[in-house]
Amino acid sequence: MRVETGEVTARLQDILAAHEGLEGPLLPILHAVQESFGYVPQDALPLIAANLNLSRAEVHGVMSFYHDFREQPQGRHVLKLCRAEACQSMGGDALAERVKHRLGIDWHQTTPDGAVTLEPVFCLGLCACAPAALVDGRVVGRVDETRLEALLTEVRA
Amino acid sequence: MRIYVPGDAAAKALGADEVAEAIRAEADKRGVAIEVIRNGSRGMVWLEPLVEVQTGIGRVAFGMVQAADVASLFEAGWGEHKLALGLTEDLPWMKMQTRLTFARCGVIDPLCLEDYEAHGGFVGLHKAIAMAPEAIVQEVLDSGLRGRGGAGFPTGIKWKTVAGAAASQKYIVCNADEGDSGTFADRMIMEGDPFTLIEGMTIAGLAVGATRGYVYMRSEYPDAIRVMEQAVLIARDHGLLGPSVMGSGRAFDMEIRTGAGAYVCGEETSLLNSLEGKRGVVRAKPPLPALEGFLGKPTVVNNVISLASVPVIFEKGAAYYKDFGLGRSRGTIPLQIAGNVKHGGLFEVAFGMTLGDIVDNLAGGTATGRPVKAVQVGGPLGAYFPRALFNTQFCYEEFAGAEGLVGHAGLVVFDDTVDMLKQARFAMEFCAIESCGKCTPCRIGAVRGMETVDRIARGDAAAIPLLTDLCATMKAGSLCALGGFTPYPVMSALTHFPDDFAPLKEAAE
Known part of the structure; x- marks a missing residue:
């Protein structure tokens, strides 16, 4: 099931806060996002990018590089x-x-x-x-x- | 009564959780007081779940136990039973080994520090704490330990380089991205004896002046991740990690990180990029990671088994460790015997056994009972060996001399039904799927390689020299082992099994 943008924003704040101070936090963040939503909602990317001072393209580049990260929800x-x-x-x-x-x-x-x-x-x-x-x-x-x-x-x- | 039921992933994959549950339930029903310990695996995977019972004369093993057998095992008082194997230590597979790195694996409760210490744990770290950093590095140099991840680079030299670099922060990174098919030594030690790895990384930190460490694990190993995360928490709680390791006044702490399904991240520079939160693209060397590694700082990047072998080197001494082995391959190597074999599992032994001895005697031939046709050694980038090369000794140089590689010491055995053209195609396909895209010969060459193998399969003999040429280009023109070593399985298949590459041509003749 897809998640609404407002919900994504709310949950992202918690995830980003939990990962503050980590060295190289992007993969742990993407894992946490996927764990929370079941996939990585595209609405999450600009929020992650802004938080880590990266461009959205960079975050998309990382997400799309790894086989594990999905843009779509999976089956049950x-x-x-x-x-x-x-x-x-x-x-x-x-x-x-x-x-x-x-x-x-x-x-x-x-x-x-x-x-x-x-x-x-x-x-x-x-x-x-x-x-x-x-x-x-x-x-x-x-x-x-x-x-x-x-x-x-x-x-x- | 103390009963050991492995919590190792391979044992669980064969029903160990159900067996443990059944044992608890049956003991309850009978009112028997028992303690179930979820140990690591002894490495005899074909016998898993291998249940052991503590007796006055030692631990007695019962092999291939299923939940349905539990009632009858209690009925027999865990004595005479069709699954009984006798004392574990007396089984030939155990007696023939030299267990140094894996001495505790399968023996102890993986997350019990008292058990760890009772079996020689932290003896090495205590010694290292009392030594000057230069002396620690010298001990590793003297042991002759070489990188067990596949490259075989002397571990001590890597440490010396990092130790000599001046920097505000240095790192120890453990490469636990064990992606090679046929290998599971890293997984087994992390699940069965995680404190060994923590101890080894801590000694590395003391040696080079690094205060932080990371273990980069595969997401495909959920059980190993869970055990390692718990072990780090326990170690921190007991002051083994933190601002003052064992009260030494020297700091070392570590974190567990999880990859995301990219095989290429097992390559050290790609791993570092991934750890930094970037695409796992390979970096050119130089600069060496030892000088500019994680976040540009001097970094030791070592494989799990290299680091997990460090404590025993300090416990028993470099000379003791070096005494095992052959030529420039010193110490022991955990062979991982896999694929179509009768007896699959992990067997730690000094370097120098012949491939034939391993396949025919240890593995006992194929599981299917058919003749062995090929053995792939060293993972998906390793060469396929025919029976004609079975006299090759298991050592770094000897394998290189036979156009192959030891790699992470995984062996995958195939019976005579295997089509080597198909295996060559798979090697190219795997390279195409997993290429990070940096080097053209790997990114494009692997796709062209699949197409070229397909042409050969259609009977186009003219494509054979083209494949050879492409492999030479990939080998010479790729930065890392993915593009550079994919030619090993392809060319070895073509060289040693030419009949599989000429089916249509032969049919036409």
């Missing part, structure tokens, strides 16, 4: 599947194709009912129990038939 659940080599060696590519097919979406997309967003991730450090996934921040290893079904049921809810 976020399923991240590892696409890196160790998971590939254990059938990760085929697993990803199955998930895409079952959910009817591609990478970076959200199901029409808003239930789940599918994101690729390059390594979760679970390379000795591949293929691996991250569901709403929870790690899942050795994603076989049974675990996949459980995951799909969970994220479709």
Whole structure:
């Protein structure tokens, strides 16, 4: 759900105040904004820029550089599947194709009912129990038939 | 009864949380008094969740425990059971290792300072506090420790440069942006023994005169971030961090920072830009970060394992540490055995094992039971090794001599179903996705590289010399290892597995 401009301004004041005095505060601020809103509202950028004495373009440049920061809200659940080599060696590519097919979406997309967003991730450090996934921040290893079904049921809810 | 259930991410990914919950519930039901400790991982990931029970003769292990097994384990009194493995320390995987950096990992309660101290924690820091800064640097130089992040640069020389720089503020930055596939040593030590890293960074601070430190972590490691943040708070509460470290009168404090999903930020200059709140674009060197690093100040940038190896060097002495290893690769290296393997996990050992010994004996071959076709060593920028090169010894120089790299010591094993052309294409695709955009050969070359591999896949043999030429350009014309090393997996795939690059041509003949 998108947040109104007035609400963004109000919450931003608190976030910016909480990060005063940090060295290199921009990434912590963007993380906090995303944590608070679920995404980084574009209305927030000029406020952050003014606070840090940066141009809006600089803040946009930073935000758009990093894969983690989103301009749009995500689905209720976020399923991240590892696409890196160790998971590939254990059938990760085929697993990803199955998930895409079952959910009817591609990478970076959200199901029409808003239930789940599918994101690729390059390594979760679970390379000795591949293929691996991250569901709403929870790690899942050795994603076989049974675990996949459980995951799909969970994220479709 | 004291029961250990790992809280390590790999164990959790295989059901450790559910097992811990089931153990508490079952103990309640039976009215048995137990204490559950969420330790780190012992590194035997294929056996996770590996539950251990404290007995009079030591800790007894039970492997691959699932919540459904818990009732029967209690029924058996945690003795004779189909999942019982015997004493943990007697398992071959444990006995064959030289655990220096990972000595405490999996043994102690990661966030218990008393446990940490009871197992040799802070012995190194106590010694370092009593030493002159120059002597601390000399000890690290004498240990022969080289950067475990991949570059293999002597840690002591880096420290010496920062120590010699005059500045109002200096920094210790820990590179915990462990993005290479097949590597998880940083994650494991941060989750299993976080105070080791804090102790190592503090010693680095004392050595070079830095009073502030940062750990730059990956957002993909939520569990490690949580443990490290708690560990820093505990350390600060106990006066281990702050204006007077252990009452020494010397200041050192640190903060945990989280990246935002950019692989290139594992490169030190890009990491520094990211830490400053900028785009993670690579900086040209010189100036070296040791002289102009974070916010333009002299900065030590070291990998997690380099810093986490410092306490044991001080605890046991540089000579002791240096005694392990081969040639110019001194000490131990935590091998991370991953991918399609029967026995995957972390194995800390002196440098010098052969690749074949690691893959065939330690890893026990593939999980699928099929023949091993290729092993990628050193992450997505590391070379693919065929069986013909399995006699290569695991050392910095030996791997460089075989046109490969040790990197962060991760090994990803593939069975004979792997298509090496596809792997070469993936290397280019990954480089294209993750390029910071600064160097043209990396930014554009990676995209052209994908297209060129696609041409080869369509049977266009004329594209092969073009790919070779492109790789030479990327290697020579990129500032950092992303563009510069992507040719390693591509060229090694092409050189060692030519059959995968000529399918259509062969079919036509």
